[in-house]
Amino acid sequence: MYQITCKKCRRLGYKVCDTAKCALIRKPYPPGQHGKNAGRKRPSEFGQQLAEKQKLKFIYGVREKQFRKYFDFASKKKGVTPQIMMEMLERRLDNVIFRLGWAPTRNAARQLVNHGHILVNGKKVHSPSYSVSSGEQVDIKESSKSGSLFINTRTILKKFQLPVWLEMDKEKLSAKILGLPDKDFLSGIPVQVSKVLEYYSR
Structure with missing residues (x-):
C-alpha cells in the first residue's frame, strides 16, 4: 500500500496525505530540528519543478515508475501534453x-x-x-x-x-x-503541471 505521511505534506507546504488532522495544519513549516526557525526559502527552478512533480504524484498516490510512464505517453501523444497527462491521472x-x-x-x-x-x-x-x-x-x-x-x-x-x-x-x-475531464475541471487542480513536464524534460 502506498502511504503518504504528514512529513511529506510539511516538506511540500501542501496537504497531500489522507489524514484529517494533518501535522501541516498544526506545524505549517518544514520538518526537522530547525524547520520552524528556518521558514520556507524560495526554491530554485529545479526545486519548484521537483516540488510540483512530488505534489501531483502524491495527490494521486502514484509511484514514480508509473508516473513517469504517464509523462512519456502524454508527451508522445498529439495534443496539449499537460491536459493529456491530467486526463490520464483522472481516468x-x-x-x-x-x-x-x-x-x-x-x-x-x-x-x-x-x-x-x-x-x-x-x-x-x-x-x-x-x-x-x-x-x-x-x-x-x-x-x-x-x-x-x-x-x-x-x-x-x-x-x-x-x-x-x-x-x-x-x-x-x-x-x-460520460467523457473526458474538461479543461475547466482540470485547471481547478492546484498543481503547475507545466513544472512537472519541465522536470522530466531536463
Missing part, C-alpha cells in the same frame, strides 16, 4: 471511485478496487490504475452494497456534487463515464 479507476464519492480518499478507493468491490462493465477489476473510457459502466458489487463499507454512502451522496464527466444513479450506486 484511473481509483480516482474515479474517489470522484464518485464512494470512498473518502483515493487510498481508500484503491483498497476497494484491490479487494474486488468494484465492477467495470459487469466484471471485477482489481487494478487501481485501470484507465476508464467514455461509455463504460462502473458499479459497486451487489453483495458489497449492503456491507459496512457502504452503509452510509447513499446518505453522503445526497449532497455530493459529481464532475460533469461522470453520471451516477445514487440509489443503485451505479455510474457511467
Whole structure:
C-alpha cells in the first residue's frame, strides 16, 4: 500500500496525505530540528519543478515508475501534453471511485478496487490504475452494497456534487463515464503541471 505521511505534506507546504488532522495544519513549516526557525526559502527552478512533480504524484498516490510512464505517453501523444497527462491521472479507476464519492480518499478507493468491490462493465477489476473510457459502466458489487463499507454512502451522496464527466444513479450506486475531464475541471487542480513536464524534460 502506498502511504503518504504528514512529513511529506510539511516538506511540500501542501496537504497531500489522507489524514484529517494533518501535522501541516498544526506545524505549517518544514520538518526537522530547525524547520520552524528556518521558514520556507524560495526554491530554485529545479526545486519548484521537483516540488510540483512530488505534489501531483502524491495527490494521486502514484509511484514514480508509473508516473513517469504517464509523462512519456502524454508527451508522445498529439495534443496539449499537460491536459493529456491530467486526463490520464483522472481516468484511473481509483480516482474515479474517489470522484464518485464512494470512498473518502483515493487510498481508500484503491483498497476497494484491490479487494474486488468494484465492477467495470459487469466484471471485477482489481487494478487501481485501470484507465476508464467514455461509455463504460462502473458499479459497486451487489453483495458489497449492503456491507459496512457502504452503509452510509447513499446518505453522503445526497449532497455530493459529481464532475460533469461522470453520471451516477445514487440509489443503485451505479455510474457511467460520460467523457473526458474538461479543461475547466482540470485547471481547478492546484498543481503547475507545466513544472512537472519541465522536470522530466531536463
